Amino acid sequence: MDLKGKIVAKKKLASQIYDFTIHHPYISRHAKPGQFVVIRLSEQGERIPLTIAGTDGNSFRMVVKAVGKTTYQLCLLQEGDEIIDIVGPLGKPSEIREYGNVLLIGGGVGIATLMPIAKALKSFQNTVIAVLGGRSKEQVIMLDEFKKIVDEVVVTTDDGSLGIKGVVTDAVGELSSRYKFDQAWAVGPTVMMKFCSMKAKELKIPLLVSLNPIMVDGTGMCGACRVTVGDEIKFACVDGPEFDGTRVDWDELLKRLSQYREEEKVSMELFQKKVGDLSWL
DSSP: OOOOEEEEEEEEEETTEEEEEEEOHHHHHHOOTTOEEEEESSTTOOOEEEEOOEEETTEEEEEEEOOSHHHHHHHHOOTTOEESEEEEEESOOOOOSOOSEEEEEEETTHHHHHHHHHHHHHHTTOEEEEEEEESSGGGOTTHHHHHHHSSEEEEEETTSSSSEESOHHHHHHHHTTTOOOSEEEEESSHHHHHHHHHHHHHHTOOEEEEOGGGOSSSSSSSOTTEEEETTEEEEHHHHOSEEEGGGBOHHHHHHHHTTTHHHHHHHHHHHHHHHOOOTTO
16 A cells, blocks of 8 residues: 555635645545544654545545644645655544534644534434534634534634634533533634543533544553543544543543643744744645
8 A cells, every 4th residue: 555645725714724635545545534644744754643624536635734843844745745755544433423413622733623514414314403612713713614514503603703702611601591402513722622521521422532632642542642532541543532521530631731842842843933923824
């Protein structure tokens, strides 16, 4: 199997957020909602997990936010460039079936993860309600796409520039007065997923979260993605990436996510010295 993938399309969705279409027949043929790939940009480069946001023919889609050295490097690539190492699809697929009323909660680039899940859920005749959140109007990506697929979309923004001024859990509370949700997904920043899990527990809504951000190797070999779920230790990459959010030890997970913050900061500073100003990205 060829590990390389060519960028056949690239589109800017928002500041520092890019939508890539990658030619890779194997991944495109086998990928299912909820799964991810792990990429490297060079032989000595770090491995980063990125969720598959959909497939089309021989290509798959991934939406990337530039937050660290490798994601900035990726977002600087152009159509026609190659990614030298792509492994996938990895992780267990989402469990898609007829639930009834389903709530999808997306924040930031986590919104892209929910796109193939939404499409699959609708194919099973579920009523699907989406809550999409961002810091501002610009950061609420793929809104028009969701409007074409799901039954209702509610938008929240921190600054009130679009939809409800507030956070996604504000919208969840209002929607729960109108719908009895049989299943929910929440994908986005870790803090957002933590508070969605607390809200779901309060409202007695079954909730799945995706724990991609903690992964390194993606195959279960490095052990970096250990997470406590209930009274068990799980590996996000091979046991997940989806878990019952109400059983995740979020405080432990947030501590683990911050353990390499200083090294990541130094790496990014060195990269910026090399390439110059990146505020335009």
